[in-house]
Amino acid sequence: MKASQRGDRLFQILITSFAICIPLLLAIIAISILIAAWPALSKAGLGFLTDSHWNVSAGEFGAAPAIYGTLVSSALALLLATPLALGVSIFLAEIAPKWLRTPVGFTIDLLAAIPSVVYGLWGIFFLIPLLRDPVAPFIKDTLGLGATPLFSGPNYGYSMLAAGVILAIMILPYISAVTREVLMAVPQSQRDAALALGATRWEMIRDAVLPYARSGIIGGIILGLGRALGETMAVTMLIGNRPEISASLFAPGYTMASLIANEFSEATSDMHLSALMAVGAVLFGITLIVNALARWLVWRVTKGGVS
Amino acid sequence: MKRLLLAAAALAAIACSSDSKDSPRRSGSVDLTGAGATFPYPLYSKWFSDYAGLTGVRINYQSIGSGGGIRQLTEGTVDFGASDSPMTDEEIARARGPVLHFPTVLGAVVVTYNLPGLEPTLKLSGELVADIFAGRIRKWNDPRIASLNAGVSLPGDDIIVVHRSDGSGTTFVFTDYLTSVSPSWAAGPGRGKEVPWPVGLGGKGNEGVSGQVKQTPGAIGYVELAYAKQNNLRTAAIQNASGSFIEPTPAGMTAAAAGAAAALSADTDYRLSIVNAQGAEAYPISSFTWILVYHDQRDAVKGAKLADFLRWALTEGEKQAASLDYAPLPESMAERLVARIDSLKVGSTQ
Numbered sequence: 137m138k139a140s141q142r143g144d145r146l147f148q149i150l151i152t153s154f155a156i157c158i159p160l161l162l163a164i165i166a167i168s169i170l171i172a173a174w175p176a177l178s179k180a181g182l183g184f185l186t187d188s189h190w191n192v193s194a195g196e197f198g199a200a201p202a203i204y205g206t207l208v209s210s211a212l213a214l215l216l217a218t219p220l221a222l223g224v225s226i227f228l229a230e231i232a233p234k235w236l237r238t239p240v241g242f243t244i245d246l247l248a249a250i251p252s253v254v255y256g257l258w259g260i261f262f263l264i265p266l267l268r269d270p271v272a273p274f275i276k277d278t279l280g281l282g283a284t285p286l287f288s289g290p291n292y293g294y295s296m297l298a299a300g301v302i303l304a305i306m307i308l309p310y311i312s313a314v315t316r317e318v319l320m321a322v323p324q325s326q327r328d329a330a331l332a333l334g335a336t337r338w339e340m341i342r343d344a345v346l347p348y349a350r351s352g353i354i355g356g357i358i359l360g361l362g363r364a365l366g367e368t369m370a371v372t373m374l375i376g377n378r379p380e381i382s383a384s385l386f387a388p389g390y391t392m393a394s395l396i397a398n399e400f401s402e403a404t405s406d407m408h409l410s411a412l413m414a415v416g417a418v419l420f421g422i423t424l425i426v427n428a429l430a431r432w433l434v435w436r437v438t439k440g441g442v443s
Numbered sequence: 444m445k446r447l448l449l450a451a452a453a454l455a456a457i458a459c460s461s462d463s464k465d466s467p468r469r470s471g472s473v474d475l476t477g478a479g480a481t482f483p484y485p486l487y488s489k490w491f492s493d494y495a496g497l498t499g500v501r502i503n504y505q506s507i508g509s510g511g512g513i514r515q516l517t518e519g520t521v522d523f524g525a526s527d528s529p530m531t532d533e534e535i536a537r538a539r540g541p542v543l544h545f546p547t548v549l550g551a552v553v554v555t556y557n558l559p560g561l562e563p564t565l566k567l568s569g570e571l572v573a574d575i576f577a578g579r580i581r582k583w584n585d586p587r588i589a590s591l592n593a594g595v596s597l598p599g600d601d602i603i604v605v606h607r608s609d610g611s612g613t614t615f616v617f618t619d620y621l622t623s624v625s626p627s628w629a630a631g632p633g634r635g636k637e638v639p640w641p642v643g644l645g646g647k648g649n650e651g652v653s654g655q656v657k658q659t660p661g662a663i664g665y666v667e668l669a670y671a672k673q674n675n676l677r678t679a680a681i682q683n684a685s686g687s688f689i690e691p692t693p694a695g696m697t698a699a700a701a702g703a704a705a706a707l708s709a710d711t712d713y714r715l716s717i718v719n720a721q722g723a724e725a726y727p728i729s730s731f732t733w734i735l736v737y738h739d740q741r742d743a744v745k746g747a748k749l750a751d752f753l754r755w756a757l758t759e760g761e762k763q764a765a766s767l768d769y770a771p772l773p774e775s776m777a778e779r780l781v782a783r784i785d786s787l788k789v790g791s792t793q
Contacts, residue, residue: 191639260654268659292603292659294644377608377645388644394608398647402510402610402636404534 166420173414176407184414190379190395192403197411201379203418205296205389209371210364212300212385213307218357220304221311229319230341241316248309256373259302264374267301268293272386291386294376299389302370307360314356318349351436358430365423368393392419474748478505479512479525480612481649482550482667483732486767487525490760497755500748509612510636516542516735522745524735527612528636529714541738543787544713545753545780546731548761549696549770551668552617553728555676557656558583558598564690566591568682569624569719569727575663576604576621577628578642583661591682598661605655605664608645610637616730617665620718624727669768683727684719695726696770704776713780729770736787743790750784757781 177184180197187198224244228237272291276282322345330344346353376388377398392415403409477487484506491502507515509526516524517538527550535542554572556565567575571587574580580587584597607614618634632638646652649670656664657674668691671678680688689695702722703715719727734753740746757780761771772780 189639192637193635194639260658264658290601292644294655294659372608372647373651377647378643398609398645399637401508404510404514 166424169413169417169420173410173417176410176414177417179407180411180414185418188379188381192399192405192408192411195407197414199392199395199415199418201381202390202392202395202415204381205299205375206365206391206393206419206422209296209299209303209375209389209391210361212296213303213364214357214361216300216304217308217311217360221308221315221356221360222353224312225315225319226341226346228316230337230345241313244312245309247305248313252306252367252369253373255302255306255370259298259370259374263301264293264298267291267295267298285383286385289382289384289386292376292388294374294388295386296375296382296389297385299371299375299391300385302374303364303367306367306370307363310363311356311360314359315349315353318352318356319345321352322348351433355430355433355436358426358433362423362426362430365426366393366419368397372397392416472501473503474500475502475523475745475752476504476521477502477512477523477525477734478507478515478521479735480509480527480732481506482527482612482669483525483548483769485669486548486760486764486769489763489767490756493760493763494752494755498751500752502752508610509615510610513735516737522736522749525732526735527730527732528615529733530735539737542735543738543783544733544735545757545783546713546772546776547734547756548732548764549693549700549717549729549772550616550732551691551696551726551729551770552613552620552665553668553671553676553678553691554663554665554681555653555656555671555678556663557660558677559660561595561597561677563592563595564677565595565679566682566688567679569620572681573621573625573628575602576606576640576643577631578604600661603659603662604640604643605646605652605659605662606640606643607637607652607665608647611648612636612730612732613649613665613667614638616716616718616728619716619730620728623716623719672768681727683723683725684721685723685725687723689724689726691726691728693765693768693770695724696729697773698722699725699727699729700731700770700776701725701773704773707776707779738786738788740787740789746787746789750787750789753784754781757784 176197179195180187184197184199185203186200187196188200189196189198190201224240228240232240268291275287276291281287326344326348327340330340335343371391372394375391375394377390377394378388379390379395380387382389395415396412396419399408400412403412484504487504491504495501504525509528512521512524512526513530513534515521517534519539525547529544530538530542554567558565567588568591571580571591574587581602582599583602584599589595589597615634615636618628618632618638622629622634632640644655646655646664649666652664653666653670653674653676656662656666656676666676668678670676671691678691680690683689699717699720699722702720702725703717707715713731713733715731717729717731720729734756736749736753740749757772757777761777764771771777
C-alpha cells in the first residue's frame with residue numbers, strides 16, 4: 137500500500153473505533169445497572185412497579201409512588217412550559233424584529249445554565265412561600281377549585297405543583313431552543329404562499345409555518361420531557377418527599393431521582409443498593425425511550441415538513 | 444541551543460526539588476484516613492487540625508454519613524469509621540474482624556417547631572411527640588398539648604410534621620427514643636436510620652428539615668442541636684424519665700450519659716443507647732457518636748498512630764467539645780475508654 141493509503145486506512149480504523157466506543161459505553165452502563173438491579177427486581181417481581189410501599193428494612197420495594205411522581209411532575213412541567221416556549225419561539229421567529237432574536241434567545245438559553253441546586257434554593261425561599269400564600273388560596277377559594285380532586289387537601293407549599301413549576305422553568309430553554317431553530321428553518325416560500333393567498337399573519341403562522349415544523353416542535357417538547365424526567369436536586373428540595381400517590385397537586389410526592397438521591401448514601405445492605413439500582417434502571421429505561429423518540433422526531437423534520 | 448540549555452536547566456531544578464523517600468511527612472502526605480458521620484464533623488475537623496499541629500500526624504476525614512463510614516470501614520478503604528448509630532451484629536460480622544466502638548462526644552436531637560408569636564418554650568412528653576409524628580395528634584391546640592402547657596395560648600392550626608427523607612443517624616436516635624417511650628410507635632414505624640413515616644414532609648439532611656420548619660408556620664421537626672442553634676430555631680423541652688421537662692443543653696446530655704455510665708458493666712462494648720436515660724437533669728434524646736476501629740490493627744505504624752490519636756482525643760480533645768456545642772463524655776467514661784485503647788492489638792499478623 138502507498139503511504140497515503142496506509143494513512144487513510146489508519147484514520148478509518150481510528151475513527152471507527154471511536155464511533156463504536158459510544159454505543160458500547162451506553163451498553164456497558166445499561167448492562168451493569170441491570171446486573172446490579174437484578175437481585176432486587178427478581179425478589180420484588182412485577183410488584184416493584186405496582187406496589188406502593190417502600191420500606192427497605194422490611195424488604196418491601198414498591199416504587200409505584202416514585203414512578204407516578206416522576207411522570208406526573210414531568211407532565212405538569214410540560215403542560216406549563218410548552219405554551220410559554222412555543223409562544224416565545226413563534227414571537228422570535230415570526231414577529232420580533234431580527235435584531236431582537238439573539239439577545240432574547242441568549243437570555244432564555246441562560247436559564248439552562250443555572251445549576252439545579254440554585255433552582256432548588258430559589259424554590260425554597262421564593263416559590264414555596266409564593267405558592268403557599270397568594271397562589272394556593274387563589275386557586276382554591278377565588279377560582280373555587282378547592283373541591284376538585286386535583287386541588288384538594290391542605291397545601292404546605294412543598295408539593296407536586298412546586299416541583300412541576302420549577303421543572304417547567306428548567307425545561308423552558310430546551311424546548312425553546314429547538315423550536316426556535318425549527319421555526320426558522322421553515323422555508324420563506326411557505327410563508328409567502330400563505331400570505332399571497334390572503335392569510336392574516338396569525339393564519340399564516342397557524343396554517344403554513346406550524347404544520348411544517350410540527351415534527352421538530354414535538355421533538356423539542358420530548359427533549360424537554362427527557363430533561364424533566366431525570367432532574368434530581370431541585371425536585372428533591374421542593375416536592376416534600378412523601379412516598380404516596382395522591383390525586384391532588386397540592387399534596388407532597390416523590391420521584392425516582394429523589395428516591396435514589398435521598399437513600400443512596402445510607403444504603404448499607406446489598407439488597408437496598410440493588411433496590412436503588414432497580415429504580416435507576418426503570419428511570420434509565422424511561423429516559424432512554426423518551427430521548428430516542430425525540431431524536432427520531434427531530435430527524436423527521438429534515439426529511440420534509442407536512443406529514 | 445539556548446532553548447535546549449534552558450529546558451535542561453529547568454528539568455534539573457525540578458529533579459533536585461523532588462521528594463526524597465527519607466523526608467517524612469511532607470505537606471500532602473496523609474497518615475490516617477477516616478470516613479463517616481456528618482454530625483461530629485465540625486468537632487473532628489478541629490481535632491484533626493489541632494492534632495496535626497501538635498504531632499504532625501495528618502488525618503483525612505470524609506463526612507459521607509454514618510452508613511458510608513460503616514461501609515468504607517468494612518471494605519477496608521479507611522483506617523477508622525465514625526457513626527451516629529452503632530453497628531449491628533450483622534454489620535460487624537460482615538467486617539474484616541471485630542470492631543471496637545469508642546464513644547467520642549455526645550449529641551442531642553431536638554424537637555424544633557415554628558409557632559410565631561409563642562413566647563414560652565413548648566413542653567412536650569415523649570408519648571405526645573410520638574403521637575404527633577404518627578399523625579394521631581393533628582392540631583396545635585389539642586387538649587393533650589394544652590394540658591402540659593398551662594396558660595399558653597396555642598393556635599388552632601394543623602401540625603405540619605417534617606421528617607428526614609434520607610437515611611441518617613439523627614433519625615436513628617430520634618426513632619430509638621420514640622420506640623422506647625411509645626409502645627404504639629414501637630409496634631409501628633419502629634427504630635432505624637430510615638423508617639416508614641406515617642405522615643409528614645421529608646427534608647433532605649438536617650439542613651432540609653430545619654429549612655422546611657423555618658419556612659412553614661405550624662411545622663414541627665427534629666434536627667441535631669447544633670443545627671437548631673445555628674438557625675435560631677425554637678427547641679421544645681422534653682419530659683425525661685424522671686418527669687422533669689429538660690431543654691437541650693450540653694449539661695443535659697452529659698447528665699444522660701452519666702446515668703448510663705454508672706450502670707455500665709466492665710466488659711461493655713459501648714454500643715449503648717442513652718435515650719430516655721435516668722437522671723433528674725438528663726435530656727432524654729441524647730446519644731453517643733462513635734469512632735469505629737478494628738480490634739486487630741494489621742499495620743503497626745498506623746495502628747500506633749490511631750491509638751495515640753484516640754488517647755489525645757479522649758483526654759485533650761474532650762476539652763474543646765463544649766465550645767463547639769457538643770457535650771463531652773463524663774470523665775469516668777473517658778478514663779475507662781483511654782484504658783480500653785490498650786486492648787487494641789497493634790501489629791497483628793493476621
